Amino acid sequence: MMPQSLDDVFSDIDINKLPTLPQVLLIFLDATHAEVVSFDKLADVVKKDAALSARIVAAANSAYYGGQGKSLTFERVLVMLGLQTIKTIAITASVQQFFSHFDGASARRQKAFWRDSLTCAQLAKKLAKLTGYAFEDEAYLAGLIHNIGALVFSNNFPQQYGALIEEAENEQRLIELETETFGGSRFQAGSWIVDSWHVDPFMADAVLYQNEPVEALNGAHHLVKILAVACRLCLCNGSVEDESVQAAERVFDLSHALISDLLTESKREVAEMARSMEIDLGSLDEEPSSQVTEQDEVKQVELAGKVRDIALLNGVRQDLSQTSDEKSVREAILKSLKILFGCQRSLFFELSKDGASLRGRIADEPDSHVSDFEIALSAEGSVLTRCFNQKRVVHSLDDRDAVPPNVMDRQLTKLVGGEAIVCLPLIQDEQALGVLVVGVNMRVAKAFERQSQLWRMFANEAAYAILLQRQQVQAQLEKGEEDSAFYHARAREIVHEVNNPLSIVKNYVHILAAKLDEQDVARDELQIIKEELDRAGQILLRLPGITEQKTTLSGAALLDVNTLITDLLKIFRSSLFTAQSIEALVDLDEAMQPIICDRNALKQILTNLIKNASEALSAGGRITVETQAQVNFNGRNYVEIVIADNGPGISEQVQERLFTPVQTTKGGDHAGLGLSIVKNLVDNLDGSISCRSSARNGTRFEILIPRILE
8 A cells, every 4th residue: 555645655765766867877987987087077967867966965965964065056066075975976876777677668767857857957047047047056956856756756656656647647637646646746745855955945845836827926936937937848849829838928028939949949958968978869759668779778788887897996996095105006006907807917117207208117026127118208109109198098909000019019018928918008187107018818808898998997096006105105205204194194184174164165155245235345355255265176176167158049140130120119019009109219220231149039138128118108108219330339349229218217226226136116917027138138149238217318228239240
């Protein structure tokens, strides 16, 4: 008998067991075990999967971390958790995926969930930016996990929930069946999960109320509206008649063309992400099959191999960590080579002090004639120089290089007692140490391609052990053996722990800045503090700067601005102007040439401004629209568009926050977001907008758009 309350359901559920596509986990494992770990790359993977995001946010807000993960910037949360915790999450998720039931039906469900979650996230972030919601990452996360309740039901009660989906003839009936069976709908379940993370309560509300009728959203929190609209658009076809499109138009007063751009761009971005991650979404359009697709099966097997390799390397890492000097490091490397690949002997070629050549050192015995070998890095034809210069694992039987082993390569093959040699580049923290030459038999050489990634990961571990040992020796020479051991032990602890206070300080700086007025000079000083904190984090963690590429909602094209204005005014004259007896005066510069511009964005800008002006006028008022073909401002050429009225003007209080989302004074269903949307769209066009307003002269908006000709 099924439980009849959500509390009963969740008492048996572990949020950390939600499934993730093997394609995503493979990329995440690679990123966590890369030679140089990039936290922005890790965040990029996490942001593309709802289940991974849920694991990360849940861990960041657990009691162990003191709830310090309330900042929803993924990069910040990952830095706070630390690399070791992230690796544990990645490996645990991979093991669970490997041992989970993975057939054609489950693969299909997971991919559909992945696609819909990511599309909703993209839409939510774009809507947040367009409508002036300050916390775009929060909106993105809300979109990503909006349907996580369904994933919980499907994963923990696959047969029962599958039967409910089959039985329900529509969305409302499915919600009723979920409530009867589990004690609550998937929206309540998702809200329950989000609330347990102790993040902003409005995110839990957004998940809970995403399916509410449009009329019920009037006055709701901005994030609730964003998610409700994004969820509706996620599954619609974008036609004018579609109820989801109509809902977006009603909630945010957006045109159909702009909504269509949002939807098209979001779906295109998700399709590109799928291709880059080798996720076949095309199979979702075909007839359901109980068989796993060939590509999905390959990825599942590849994931199993990756987990096995990481498990093996964990043992290697443990052996290398127990070494005390360079000799013991070399011995541990040889021991690991024997265990992993069955190799019996290896040679170490280290980079000379001048960085111009590689000099031989034997790895498992005292130095002998191997030290007589020295090869210039500029020399061509050797497997060693190709390995070092190209920074990749190379073996002497690799047909792709089309270069037969030279005499030295054949001598080395004989010295290591193998039928071929494998050369491993030893590079750590972008510091090149040399090349490890390993003798292998023909069986190992033939299996090289299949095990190439394991070879590469082993090379990273060997390089790290060698570099760490050298650093310890250098420290002992400078400060003495006892002080050095204590210093480095403390240094490792500090580097690990400093992430937490850095994150906390940055959070408080953000909070303080939000409390200050836009004109407060202290905001500049807080910005300097934030930049220095970012730089400190980059130094400690080699975290690259996170920038957000500026994009437009749709592709720009050649546009006749005067024609656009003329067509738009025809519509207003036949409707709004006539009904309110408004006079429209037009003064268009006939010298205006077509410019490269986003038509839909500019149309939305003009629509909002003209509509605002007409609604502010009483009967018999006047609106003037002017254009000027060329204006030079700060050395750049622009076209100017002016929209003016002879209305009562805008109060000083409103002018101070003119382009910030506020409660409208117009009443009705308006969201008070019109000018905020205008400002964001103008910024996206790389233009500028200014306003002059007084009770005597009315209101005048001046827009400058870059004059880019064909």
